[in-house]
Amino acid sequence: MSATPAGRPDRVAVLCGVGGHLPRHRVGNDELAARLDTDDAWIRTRTGIRFRHLAAPHEATSDLAVAAGRRALANSGTARADAVVVATTTPDRSCPATAPLVAARLGLSGAAAFDIGAVCTGFVYALAAGAGLITSGVADRVLVIGADVYSRIVDPADRQNAVVFGDGAGAVVLRAGHADEPGALGSFDLGSDGDHEDMITVAAGGSRLPADPSRTSHTERHFAMRGKEVYRHALIRMTASARTVLDRSGLTVDDVDRFVPHQANLRILRTVATDLGLPADRCATHVERAGNTGAASIPLALTDDHANRLLRPGHQVLLTAFGGGLTWGSCLLTWPELPPAAAPAHHEQESSP
Template identity: 60%
Template sequence: MKPPTPSRATAPSAGPVPLGASPAAAVVCGIGAWVPPRVVTNAELARRLDTSDDWIRTRTGIRRRHVVAPGVSTGDLALQAGRRALESAGGAPVEAVVLATTTPDRPCPATAPEVASRLGLGGVPAFDVAAVCTGFVYALATASGLIAAGLARRVLVIGADAFSTIVDPHDRTTTAIFGDGAGAVVLRSGDPAEPGALGPFDLGSDGGLADLITVEAGGSRQRSTGRTAPAPDHYFRMDGKSVFRQAVLRMTESAQRVLDRAGLRIDEVDRFVGHQANARLLDAVAARLGLLPEHVVRHIDRVGNTAAASVPLALADAAHRGVVRPGHRVLLTAFGGGLTWGSAVLRWPDCRPVL
């Protein structure tokens, strides 16, 4: 089904919140997702790498992943997910676009303005958020702030990454893990007590551990030396064991903090949508929090780790399959390079995903 084309006219400004007025809440009113059609199975990887289907599945829980075709960019993925989220929300115009990504189309400019233009959104403010795999949660918090400040009444939030373009194709430890995709939600101004209202949030970072997850080449630090970076420095690298330990710790602590702020007990959480980095990671965080296995949303087996797209893709898939239903209390938690981490809670609205 082809979604309606949004108006090219710029939506009127919401204006600032009057002094003394209560800030509006950001309410989820649309959700969409997109993965490229090309599927790479574990068996295909095993034919060209020193690995096997069993090795990948037992260590990550991944059976397949989707990857972009030559010439397809993160912006293309974001465009598809954005269109679907707008259709899910009824096609109403949005007043800002926030795109979370670590694989922008170009180092400069940001990818979001072009995505907004391609969506026919006129001159709305649009910008990128870079927090690696925590990016979507950071973007949700940022968009919620725009709505609370009265700067926008509707915001399109997209998480999109094409990690297959930055992993070493000969490295089984990263090539087997990552996939490409995009997920998006539309947030509108609403009441904090209504279904779909986001909040509270918990965000954090630790730049002292930045080297655990990195792409060394391409930035000002490398370029300012005047030296050509060796080929491996252009690829994504991470210290897997250290990252796993940090992810379990930070996601658990962040999730507990946001539940405390919301005044919720863990047994009041209906669904846990964590960053789909590794099946063992999801199990470890759920166990530490005291969540039952049936409350954990799993999507990683079919798409791999899609970085900033991970949480919205899993959420859209779960809502589509009826795993997440209207009225469910949902806990979102993510962890990524930076290091960064973040969590949020919401009660799921009656919102039909468009995939």
Template identity: 70%
Template sequence: MSPLTVGPSAAPAAVLCGLAGWVPSGVVTNEHLARRLDTDDAWIRTRTGIRRRHVVDPGQATSDLAVEAGRRALASVATDRVDAVIVATTTPDHTCPATAPAVASRLGLARVAAFDVGAVCTGFVYGLASAAGLIAAGVAERVLLIGADTYSTIVDPLDRANAIIFGDGAGAVVLRAGHPDEPGAVGHFDLGSDGAHEDLIVVAAGGSRQRSRPGEPSRQDRHFAMRGKEVYRHAVTRMAESARATLSSAGWKTGDIDHFVPHQANLRILHSVADDLGLPRERCVTHVESVGNTGAASIPLALADAAAGQLVRPGDRLLLTAFGGGLTWGSCLLTWPALPAPAHPYDLCDQGERTTS
């Protein structure tokens, strides 16, 4: 069991009331990757389930995607007032300062609390817990939480193992203070980490560790690196354990779950976790085939996609689970509320969609 497992209290709960997703217009298909890498479409789809991924234009940054997703999420609840903005990301615009204050400013949210959460692909779940804490403590009545990543800016385009997996995107939710028992209330969090394995997923250069050493970093150290086989094993084990701990804290059984919404790492991992939990694969919400692994954006993007397709309906019980570098992992539960159906995130840009190699 993870070191931190908590259930709802008498304090106000964070209730989901708004949702939106956004991906940039650039598209990299498997066929495009096959032109520069020693691979082909069948090999990529067999191992990852991914058909295409979206990427930013030159000069476009994580904040640009976060602002667009945040603006649409706020529009979905017809409000421009929140008390805090949280951005979960591994690819901030700058090492310093955080990206969230700039996002808040560009959204016209002057003087609100704004900060980043850095838990890699678990960032959105950690962000949900952070937002719930702000609301429970009475610090905020309404929070805008955005998961946004531009992995194309840190993944080596010639890295056959990782270039096929990752894409760029942003997903946002609006959370308001409410009652723990009402639909949309987020609770029963399970969060954990294991820093002894920080080297499994890492960008070695750019931080104080590398900058304090003499000499320039290598090309390899400047890019994202992941030891895939070890990460696969940890991801399946940690996500399944975290999911079970969360269900246990709520008194729910696996059969009570209508939809399992995992971090969209790759299709093999998602199905392996579902199998480990004894959940039918058809209950696993996936859209990795259309956008790839979008890091902290993947769960809110998957939720937006599922809501747009009316896969999730009011009253459905959802289990959210994620795993990321650090190592970090986390899970939470919610009962789906009645929300306006958002657009499919990757349909929003189709009119101006461009392909890139």
């Protein structure tokens, strides 16, 4: 493959569509406070979250992924894609992967399709995988989706986590293009540290410990996170990864027009922005209205920012995430000219249970 004078391949992945979807049922802090011995002020102070959306009993991760993927494809101007990559911690089944089903429901049967599991960093990993499919010539168009239904794995009585997590899906479409055009993906940084695998985990349900109620506890069958340690690691890893990407690109924080971190909670993303030297008004914050939606959080934030005209063609956009594994990753891209897109959250009235 030939390369540009700067050493970058002449065929790169270009973002050409976005879309997001949140379930209809929206849960406010007061509803949770009534059963979790807490209050709205406590939740807002520690997380910045006001609402989160929860999937209906009949909705699975694939349902949310299909809705977001369909919107992203429509926004891109075509329903065609050669590959579908789904980042999720909550697949419909442990076997098979969710992506082939999503592809089939979108009319993309025959396309390459696979899942990526990197927890909350999943979308950045999936974006890198999609870009690799394009730069290698395997695909010309790739649909990348982040989708999670955390309400299936979080114990609703868990005061620490039930207030933080929500369900949702976000997607982008990538196409083959050139490094100098708007929408081009730039440098990536990806990393992991498996020595801390138990910091964010669902202990039971895999080959190490099957989810047999006779052999496992209620706690082992649900999501667990050591919050204070996660907070410390997230700040260190997200900040360092973002700086690495800037260094590789020959840019500084002054060149960043929009910072879109994983929407873990408001304290983390604002602290990372501050540590990087970025003002608060350059930081995307979708977490207040959706909670932590795992792999869906970055594409949902991108869709929300685009819908609200906070992203403009030519903007340098910095993405960064941290999740279980431990995993982390960052990416830079130049924002393209896109058709208008609907904001992922559009249900104004709070739902009742």
